[in-house]
Amino acid sequence: MNEKFRFIKSFLKDAPLPFSCPFCKRDSLVLLPETWQEHDRSKLYHSEEWFDACEHVELTYTALYKCSNSSCDQKIISSGTGGIDMDYIQAEYVEYEPEYYSYYQPKIFIPPLSFFPIPEKTPDEIKTLLELSFSIVLQSPASAVNSLRSSIERLLDIHRIPEKKLHHRIEQDVPTHTILSPYKDYLMAIKWLGNSGSHDLDQITLQDIMDVYEIMEFVLAGLYGNTQNTLQKALLINQKKGPLTRQERKSLSSQ
Numbered sequence: 001m002n003e004k005f006r007f008i009k010s011f012l013k014d015a016p017l018p019f020s021c022p023f024c025k026r027d028s029l030v031l032l033p034e035t036w037q038e039h040d041r042s043k044l045y046h047s048e049e050w051f052d053a054c055e056h057v058e059l060t061y062t063a064l065y066k067c068s069n070s071s072c073d074q075k076i077i078s079s080g081t082g083g084i085d086m087d088y089i090q091a092e093y094v095e096y097e098p099e100y101y102s103y104y105q106p107k108i109f110i111p112p113l114s115f116f117p118i119p120e121k122t123p124d125e126i127k128t129l130l131e132l133s134f135s136i137v138l139q140s141p142a143s144a145v146n147s148l149r150s151s152i153e154r155l156l157d158i159h160r161i162p163e164k165k166l167h168h169r170i171e172q173d174v175p176t177h178t179i180l181s182p183y184k185d186y187l188m189a190i191k192w193l194g195n196s197g198s199h200d201l202d203q204i205t206l207q208d209i210m211d212v213y214e215i216m217e218f219v220l221a222g223l224y225g226n227t228q229n230t231l232q233k234a235l236l237i238n239q240k241k242g243p244l245t246r247q248e249r250k251s252l253s254s255q
């Protein structure tokens with residue numbers, strides 16, 4: 001997740017794309033350099049006295065990424081914005097001299113790229129909401145958090161948690177539910193972040209969403225991934241501080 005976050009915050013043109021191919025799920029996406037096009041919106045002002053590249057250059061770009069897995073061979077289109085930054089490098093005659101470079105921030109990938117692998121057994125309506133969040137998160141983290149919040153509501157519906165305010169569902173009903181109870185704190189953490197997103201649009205940041213994704217990945221891997229039974233068993237045994245009943249064991253293995 002950290003690698004993905006670093007990339008979306010700012011990347012250099014030749015940096016590898018740390019996302020898997022949405023078609024074949026392999027880490028096989030590479031930039032097609034000949035498709036890269038960029039435009040500097042500040043061009044008009046380059047000769048002005050006040051012009052400072054680091055402060056005023058506004059880049060927009062578009063490019064294609066290709067899956068290098070020959071049996072997949074799909075392409076992803078991406079575009080975004082960028083700017084100029086500077087590093088001081090050691091030089092021959094002066095101690096340090098400035099070196100300027102362009103950096104970029106992706107705003108969209110079509111089709112959207114996944115921030116974490118969604119287990120195959122995840123119910124479709126939760127998958128759809130997560131994929132919606134992946135497609136809008138780079139443009140509006142607050143909107144993405146809203147669809148994540150809805151995905152939690154759906155998860156509770158699917159597990160027949162009675163409908164009421166989300167906070168009460170998690171606080172009062174999740175602890176009494178065999179399957180969901182080990183995840184109460186994780187679900188509550190997502191709820192708090194979702195609240196910030198819906199109350200103040202500027203308050204929620206990409207870093208906050210990465211936290212939600214990380215927690216969500218853990219919850220879904222436990223509920224629908226390959227490790228679901230082992231993980232849930234361990235969490236439930238810890239929570240009960242004792243062995244499982246026949247009923248609890250049966251309900252875990254029937255998922």
Ligand SMILES: [Zn+2]
Nearest residue numbers: 021024067072
């Ligand atoms: Zn592929």
